[in-house]
Amino acid sequence: xxxxxxxxxxxxxxxxxxxxxxxxxxxxxxxxxxxxxxxxxxxxxxxxxxxxxxxxxxxxxxxxxxxxxxxxxxxxxxxxxxxxxxxxxxxxxxxxxxxxxxxxxxxxxxxxxxxxxxxxxxxxxxxxxxxxxxxxxxxxxxxxxxxxxxxxxxxxxxxxxxxxxxxxxxxxxxxxxxxxxxxxxxxxxxxxxxxxxxxxxxxxxxxxxxxxxxxxxxxxxxxxxxxxxxxxxxxxxxxxxxxxxxxxxxxxxxxxxxxxxxxxxxxxxxxxxx
Amino acid sequence: xxxxxxxxxxxxxxxxxxxxxxxxxxxxxxxxxxxxxxxxxxxxxxxxxxxxxxxxxxxxxxxxxxxxxxxxxxxxxxxxxxxxxxxxxxxxxxxxxxxxxxxxxxxxxxxxxxxxxxxxxxxxxxxxxxxxxxxxxxxxxxxxxxxxxxxxxxxxxxxxxxxxxxxxxxxxxxxxxxxxxxxxxxxxxxxxxxxxxxxxxxxxxxxxxxxxxxxxxxxxxxxxxxxxxxxxxxxxxxxxxxxxxxxxxxxxxxxxxxxxxxxxxxxxxxxxxxxxxxxxxxxxxxxxxxxxxxxxxxxxxxxxxxxxxxx
Numbered sequence: 001x002x003x004x005x006x007x008x009x010x011x012x013x014x015x016x017x018x019x020x021x022x023x024x025x026x027x028x029x030x031x032x033x034x035x036x037x038x039x040x041x042x043x044x045x046x047x048x049x050x051x052x053x054x055x056x057x058x059x060x061x062x063x064x065x066x067x068x069x070x071x072x073x074x075x076x077x078x079x080x081x082x083x084x085x086x087x088x089x090x091x092x093x094x095x096x097x098x099x100x101x102x103x104x105x106x107x108x109x110x111x112x113x114x115x116x117x118x119x120x121x122x123x124x125x126x127x128x129x130x131x132x133x134x135x136x137x138x139x140x141x142x143x144x145x146x147x148x149x150x151x152x153x154x155x156x157x158x159x160x161x162x163x164x165x166x167x168x169x170x171x172x173x174x175x176x177x178x179x180x181x182x183x184x185x186x187x188x189x190x191x192x193x194x195x196x197x198x199x200x201x202x203x204x205x206x207x208x209x210x211x212x213x214x215x216x217x218x219x220x221x222x223x224x225x226x227x228x229x230x231x232x233x234x235x236x237x238x239x240x241x242x243x244x245x246x247x248x249x250x251x252x253x254x255x256x257x258x259x260x261x262x263x264x265x266x267x268x269x270x271x272x273x274x
Numbered sequence: 275x276x277x278x279x280x281x282x283x284x285x286x287x288x289x290x291x292x293x294x295x296x297x298x299x300x301x302x303x304x305x306x307x308x309x310x311x312x313x314x315x316x317x318x319x320x321x322x323x324x325x326x327x328x329x330x331x332x333x334x335x336x337x338x339x340x341x342x343x344x345x346x347x348x349x350x351x352x353x354x355x356x357x358x359x360x361x362x363x364x365x366x367x368x369x370x371x372x373x374x375x376x377x378x379x380x381x382x383x384x385x386x387x388x389x390x391x392x393x394x395x396x397x398x399x400x401x402x403x404x405x406x407x408x409x410x411x412x413x414x415x416x417x418x419x420x421x422x423x424x425x426x427x428x429x430x431x432x433x434x435x436x437x438x439x440x441x442x443x444x445x446x447x448x449x450x451x452x453x454x455x456x457x458x459x460x461x462x463x464x465x466x467x468x469x470x471x472x473x474x475x476x477x478x479x480x481x482x483x484x485x486x487x488x489x490x491x492x493x494x495x496x497x498x499x500x501x502x503x504x505x506x507x508x509x510x511x512x513x514x515x516x517x518x519x520x521x522x523x524x525x526x527x528x529x530x531x532x533x534x535x536x537x538x539x540x541x542x543x544x545x546x547x548x549x550x551x552x553x554x555x556x557x558x559x560x561x562x563x564x565x566x567x568x569x570x571x572x573x574x575x576x577x578x579x580x581x582x583x584x585x
Binding site for chain 2 (some may be wrong): 004009012013015016019020023024025026027029030033043047063088091092094095101106107110111114116117118119120121122123124125126127128129131144145146148150172177179198203206208209212213214224225226228229232239243249250253254255257258260261263264268269
């Protein structure tokens with residue numbers, strides 16, 4: 001009996017290992033291609049491995065592209081969006097969970113309804129509004145429409161409802177104002193949910209492609225995914241250059257992921273967020 | 275409910291305290307909700323209404339004159355062979371990609387879940403999840419070079435096994451499947467993690483009971499695992515369908531809708547009509563149809579999921 005189980009398990013592990021290797025193949029391809037020399041590519045003899053590994057690609061990325069600017073653009077916009085979204089979600093969630101006012105239900109349903117709307121449906125008017133505000137080709141255009149999240153409000157409300165009322169009343173008796181209460185008591189209590197929301201908000205904003213594609217067209221204003229694609233267009237032939245850029249933006253993301261892996265996976269299971 | 279009770283208590287203590295506390299709460303609600311609602315208003319509610327309105331106009335942002343055309347955009351859509359084609363391509367893409375996605379993620383997840391060695395289990399999960407965190411746009415570029423006819427990875431492999439090279443992205447027979455392959459690589463990790471979580475939450479006693487009765491592996495999977503996984507399955511299939519309907523970067527970067535519009539999905543068509551051809555009214559009408567389709571498909575899935583639940 002135990003032997004039979006281990007045989008089956010061994011077979012499962014073998015199959016999974018093969019599939020996992022296939023999954024890793026594009027990364028190997030990306031790194032090896034980034035190490036090809038310009039000669040390798042021009043001569044067209046390119047095999048899987050670079051014939052003489054060189055850093056030509058990386059050198060070109062740093063000399064020809066405002067690579068650091070792209071990283072900073074992405075970092076600044078994503079950090080601001082994440083911090084503000086966490087705050088607005090917790091705040092609105094707290095109001096919807098623990099306060100009473102007229103029209104509360106209707107407002108909440110309206111906010112929830114926006115979750116179902118695909119971005120393609122609102123992108124045209126959102127662009128027109130952004131243009132009206134004079135923000136086209138400005139990093140604020142990336143930040144401003146993304147400071148609130150209906151899913152964030154929904155999650156925060158769900159989790160804040162679980163907080164016992166007595167806890168809040170006790171703090172109120174001690175003379176805490178509502179804002180203080182929110183920052184000192186409510187937010188720490190929903191920290192696991194907030195960190196999951198934070199990770200996914202940051203990632204979505206870091207990876208976002210369609211909206212920056214619409215509102216940014218100045219090379220120095222671009223965020224990483226958009227810049228990478230633009231760069232790809234201008235370096236069609238020398239794909240070692242583009243692969244080097246791809247490696248440079250993928251590695252920090254992978255390191256971040258390996259550090260926060262546990263929260264990532266738990267957050268995904270907890271919130272069902274993608 | 276409990277708020278009402280506790281404010282009543284405060285009431286009895288001192289009415290003056292109650293009214294200042296009440297006013298403070300009121301002020302807090304207004305100060306915190308107004309900016310948030312303003313953002314939702316300007317960047318969510320207004321655009322939805324605007325989009326519906328815009329679909330009744332012929333609007334070019336460059337000349338910025340809007341002509342009211344009524345239902346003309348909608349009528350034009352159903353005589354527009356490219357739109358009809360993109361509708362077909364979208365459904366084909368979503369159907370095939372979602373089906374393959376759910377079958378393989380379910381298989382891989384149950385295989386991973388069965389691995390008893392913790393570090394190996396985590397390792398597998400990490401490897402499969404890794405591609406989901408990279409920007410899809412970057413992944414599309416890397417896959418573009420892998421699909422390259424002359425020196426791409428896939429044709430190298432074909433050459434190794436003595437097969438003729440393929441125009442992965444420009445042969446109308448293969449283009450859509452190439453994009454599907456890349457899409458699956460890029461995001462099966464999500465569903466694998468969700469399925470593993472779903473499988474982990476099934477109590478062991480069900481399996482023990484089944485093994486005692488001598489049920490085979492396949493039998494257990496069909497009659498115990500699948501029914502108990504229904505909630506996860508419904509959730510996964512709805513979110514995957516909705517997200518695949520909106521798939522955009524891979525099409526815009528890898529195929530640009532070609533060859534012969536074989537990969538021109540609706541999300542790409544709306545984008546190009548609005549921002550390359552400046553037909554914003556027409557694009558808005560398409561977006562409205564797009565929204566209706568997504569809502570309808572989601573509703574159908576929910577209803578199907580619920581009837582499956584009941585028996």
